[in-house]
Amino acid sequence: MNTDVDILNRLAKAIVMMDEDEAQVAARQALDTGIPPEEIILKGLSQGIEKASRLFEEQEYFVPEMVVCADTMYAALKIIRPGKQSLDNSLGKIVLGVVEGDIHDIGKNIVGIMLEGAGFEVIDLGRNVPLKVFTDKAIETGADIVALSSLLTTTMLGMETVIEDIQERIQKSRPWVMVGGAPLSQHFADEIGADGYSGNASEAVWLAKSLMQRNRTAEIDATSNFF
Amino acid sequence: MKIINDSMTPKERMQAFAKGDSIDRIPCTPSMGVTLSSFIGRNTCEYYHSAELIAELEIALFKKLRHDAVGIGLSREIAEAMGAKVVYPKNDISYVEAPAIKDINDISKLSAIDPYKHGLIPTSIKALRLIQDALGKEVNVGYSIPGPLTTASDLLGIEKIFRSMIHNSEKIHELLEIVNESNFKIIDIVADMGVGFRIADPLSSSSLISERFFREFSMPYIKKCVDRMWEKSGRDTAFHVCGRSKKIWNGVVETGVVSLSVDNVEDLEEVKKAIGDRVSIVGNVPPVDIIRFGCYEDVIREGKLCIKKAYDSPKGFILGTGCQIPINSPIENVQALMDTVRSYGVYPISPDYW
Numbered sequence: 001m002n003t004d005v006d007i008l009n010r011l012a013k014a015i016v017m018m019d020e021d022e023a024q025v026a027a028r029q030a031l032d033t034g035i036p037p038e039e040i041i042l043k044g045l046s047q048g049i050e051k052a053s054r055l056f057e058e059q060e061y062f063v064p065e066m067v068v069c070a071d072t073m074y075a076a077l078k079i080i081r082p083g084k085q086s087l088d089n090s091l092g093k094i095v096l097g098v099v100e101g102d103i104h105d106i107g108k109n110i111v112g113i114m115l116e117g118a119g120f121e122v123i124d125l126g127r128n129v130p131l132k133v134f135t136d137k138a139i140e141t142g143a144d145i146v147a148l149s150s151l152l153t154t155t156m157l158g159m160e161t162v163i164e165d166i167q168e169r170i171q172k173s174r175p176w177v178m179v180g181g182a183p184l185s186q187h188f189a190d191e192i193g194a195d196g197y198s199g200n201a202s203e204a205v206w207l208a209k210s211l212m213q214r215n216r217t218a219e220i221d222a223t224s225n226f227f
Numbered sequence: 228m229k230i231i232n233d234s235m236t237p238k239e240r241m242q243a244f245a246k247g248d249s250i251d252r253i254p255c256t257p258s259m260g261v262t263l264s265s266f267i268g269r270n271t272c273e274y275y276h277s278a279e280l281i282a283e284l285e286i287a288l289f290k291k292l293r294h295d296a297v298g299i300g301l302s303r304e305i306a307e308a309m310g311a312k313v314v315y316p317k318n319d320i321s322y323v324e325a326p327a328i329k330d331i332n333d334i335s336k337l338s339a340i341d342p343y344k345h346g347l348i349p350t351s352i353k354a355l356r357l358i359q360d361a362l363g364k365e366v367n368v369g370y371s372i373p374g375p376l377t378t379a380s381d382l383l384g385i386e387k388i389f390r391s392m393i394h395n396s397e398k399i400h401e402l403l404e405i406v407n408e409s410n411f412k413i414i415d416i417v418a419d420m421g422v423g424f425r426i427a428d429p430l431s432s433s434s435l436i437s438e439r440f441f442r443e444f445s446m447p448y449i450k451k452c453v454d455r456m457w458e459k460s461g462r463d464t465a466f467h468v469c470g471r472s473k474k475i476w477n478g479v480v481e482t483g484v485v486s487l488s489v490d491n492v493e494d495l496e497e498v499k500k501a502i503g504d505r506v507s508i509v510g511n512v513p514p515v516d517i518i519r520f521g522c523y524e525d526v527i528r529e530g531k532l533c534i535k536k537a538y539d540s541p542k543g544f545i546l547g548t549g550c551q552i553p554i555n556s557p558i559e560n561v562q563a564l565m566d567t568v569r570s571y572g573v574y575p576i577s578p579d580y581w
Binding site for chain 2: 018059061062063064065067068071101103104106109152153154155182183185187188
């Protein structure tokens, strides 16, 4: 007899093996068994994507494998969460996009998949995103983090404009800003006032998690000061 | 730092280099082209569309730097000539807005280009002739095309290429064959022009694909281009790959190229140990952190470090940048690369005394 854990493990394995049919069968079975959607996502899908991410870090999996693992994950997700409703207990909300003038989005897509797999809710704005739209969406969604990507040395300079825009327009519960992309560096991130820089997709997940820790601490401090 | 005048022309130097004969100093070939268009007061869009401006830039840069190879090449133009929609911004490199085909099953809609008729290829070839006529006696002129897999990704879209590698690999081979049909047409023309040949292949990077996929989808098609060039002209091919490349160094050498240019994420000492006995190596001052955002002294420091690591590479070492020099890089920093080889790169080279 299949226990809940067995089914979720099968789902995770199907994602790693890039087997869309098997992933959908496992997802359907998980729902039919009565496992809550949140749990299927956080213990089934996330487990699969995290394993794929580790293989990516170890240079066993590369970008094609991550793209197809993501396809597999999304195929299962359509069954688990057909309405794309907000997750109740995600690790945080992240507005993600490639800055204006730049259309290279493979790296951003991989980061998005891995953040979702890790349990974040990702609002992906796509590519060539007008600079002001990052702040617009951050306000609209109450985002915890804004994550900016760029592959070009010319367009990466727009990231500073985004940071200034956020600082000007959001005073309360301002999101953290993290940046990444091939031409970037920690030095550049520091110069433009970003809250964090990650050199690859796995580092991005680690960074997002640690930024969320800072967020909670800051809130606690603010509350203590109030009393 | 004492700068010493060259005692050989760039052409003499590189001809001796190719034979393994002694030369006066380490050669240097900064990777330039469209990103340096402001050097002649032009924007990138103007550059792409004019053979005269393409040639003018190359000639002006050579006049200033007297570097060891001049060259131009194609990036997205082959895919554009085959039906991709390419955008040419005023102040940035070109990019593919819409691929030529939406589905891998539409490969039959593609056909090989006519380099004399389609897209911007005629402009590029005209520029090459102008450059060869103006500079060919003093310096080696080279022509660069994207690797077949890179052009394939422009035609179909990079994500679809990646999906097809896993789900539909026979179709990718079909696509690569037709890309090479276009490439061969270009090679055949270039072969008659007395210029060298280069392949730049970001899609082969280990930052993107596994060694297995490189060997399956890229290597055989690169080899066919290298063989074609050799067959038609008796000349060799150089290769550049962006990002990580260690896993594919041996595979690249197996294609028959004689030179490998690596990005700054790789260590020249490791490259030298792995393949320096079989091919010459080029690289790898960081183009973004150092050439674009650094100062003159930073370039000298990094250039010296590259020389120290690779000057004694058995098949030769050429100082270069890890990848194409970015837009808005100060020309003084490019000059610094040349100043580095004209001081620290002059034989006899003694890094222990620096």
